[in-house]
Each structure stands twice: as structure tokens, then as C-alpha cells.
Amino acid sequence: MVSFEALYGRRCKSSIRWFDAFEEKLLDAQSRHKEYADRKVRNLEFIVGEQVLLKVLPMKSVMKFGKKGKLSPRFISPFKILNRMEDVAYKLALPPGLSGVHPNLSNEEEPISILDREVRKLRSKEIASVKVQWKNHPVQESTWETESDM
Template sequence: MAQSRQKSYADRKVRDLEFMVGERVLLKVSPMKGVMRFGKKGKLSPRYIGPFEVVERIGEVAYPLALPPGLSGVHPVFHISMLKKYHQGGDHVIQWDSVLLDQNLTFEEEPITILDRQIRKLRSKEIASVKVQWKHRPVEEATWETESDMRIKYPHLFYHSASVMPLESVAVKDSLSYEDVLIENLDHQVRRLRNKEVASVKVLWKSQFVAGATWEAEAAIKANDPHPFPSDSIPA
């Protein structure tokens, strides 16, 4: 009964959605993890590529798109459920040529850093997991993966997230110190003093897990590295 209601709701959404010839739309692609779970590669939430122009309409639910030559291996006619109205901006849209798409519009997503680590104690063993941030996703969409699998598939990640790092990954000074690189601002707060307010940001550094993030004065971080502040301020 519940499945029937869900199908009816999905069918209504499809009927309510339509595109005009010449309209630009986004095409859904399916990111996959490079590591296996239960014998299969894990899926990540969909992303979209485009925009592409609608060439014509076939029946009620099929649309051929004008795809670039680089996607010539992909059949150009798509069910309406694969399409989305185009609006500029949005983290869910990626460049189609930034990933290696197969004929089924799937691609293997790349991990970019290890954010955290935890160990679960079972009856007879311990299982170590790491929190992974993927290339086209914010920190909020990081996933927990088995550490042993990640070390086999992506050993380079553990040089940067552990206490031991390759010499060439940092610019070491004569005093054996180096300047760490800011990856992302995780949080923002404002402290009210007697006669002023002081804004701080929680900073994730390249060589640290999330647990090693530090609170820094927002003004100092902005002056040294303005790129994490795309809109002049961080929402509280």
C-alpha cells in the first residue's frame, strides 16, 4: 500500500514537470565510491551536469538533449526523471568534463581528505573507520568508511591526515616549522565583550582531523587568506 502511494506521488511529479524545446536543463549523474561495501561500490547522493539544450520532446516523458562531443558515448534521449530545471549556481552542479562518466552516467567520486577517525569495539575485535570528504561535496556530506579499505585504495590520504607527512607536501623552513594550509571554515561565532564584538571562525587545517580544528579571529584569517569567505561574511 505504501509503495503504491509512493509510486502515485512520483508519477504525479513527473506529469507536473515538462520542458520546452530550446530550454536548458540539468542531467542527473550517479557518483560512486571507489571502496566496496558488502561486495558493491557504495553510492553517493546524485549530482547534475549541464546545462544542455532540449532538442525535442518524445511522447510525455522522453527528451533528446544536445550533448557535447565528449559525451558521444552516452545515448542522448533521457527519461524526464533524469532531468532537472536549470538555475544558476548550486553545489549539486558539477562540470561534466571534470569526471569520467560511463554510458550509464555513473562515475567514481574522489576522496580529498580524511576528517576524523573512530574505533568501534565489537565482541571479539575492533573496527577502525575514517570520515571521508569527497571531491564534489561539502563537509556535511562526508561519509564513514572502513579505514583498512581506504588505506588500500587511497594510501596518499593518510600521509596528509596523520601525524607523519611526506616532506614534499609542506614547505619546511630552516627551523623545521611550516605553515599549515586552511581547507575550510567549519563554524562561526561572535563573542560580545564590554564595548565590542569579536568574530571567530573554526578552521579545519590540511594536516589535521576535524578534532584538531581551531578557533581563530575572523579578521586575521580574512586578511591572510580571503578565499574561504565567498560572501564577505559567514552565516551564523
């Protein structure tokens, strides 16, 4: 290393020092990003009786709320808050057209019937599977599950 300093007039930067510098810059960038994000985040609390917009996620090639794809709305009309369920969960007064939306607090899937059976053969074993229709789902959304799980 001494010959390097004599030749170039500065100390040699080893790969270890480069890694330390990189890690230090990464930590600086992370803390800067956290500061920017913390400025934008705010705690929202709503009062029972207030009107709020419901955020919906558009699905590709699915017609929702009269528009398809990119043009489908991100938020739909204001709904009245009936009561507060948890810190960030509220019960809303939804119209009958949105009755298919399931409440997140009680989203337990229950099997209704077994539509089909199938045995898949691997090299050393066989796996028995059943096609299950779930409660509150059409037949097209039935899934294959292992027979031992059912």
C-alpha cells in the first residue's frame, strides 16, 4: 500500500472501504426517504355519521361501476359511517347493489360441496385432490384442494 501512495499521491481505497461508504450512503438515503414519507402520513379518524368515499381497486378487463380498465373509478360515492369496528375499520351504510362486498372481519370460507375427485401420480406417491365449491362463491370459482385438508 505504501508504494500506491508514493505512486498516486493518495491512499488506496480497498473494497472494504468502498462497501462501508456504500452502506453509509444507503443508510442516508433510507433516512431521507423515511423523513419524506413521514411528512405525508397522517392519522385519519372518522366520526360516526360522517360521509366517506369508498376506495375500490380496478381489476384488469373487469367492468365495475360502469367503466372498464383505466377509466374505472378509484373511489365511489360517499357512504355514511354506521359505527367504528376497530382502529381503522368502519361499518358503512352500503346500497343493495354492493351487498356482494364481504366484511373483512368475518371472512371465513366454508366448503359447500365436492364437485370432483382426482388422483395425481408422482414418481413415488399419489396425491388425492378434490374440487371444492365454497360458500358465497359461484361454481366457476371452485378450487382444487388436497383431500387430507378437507
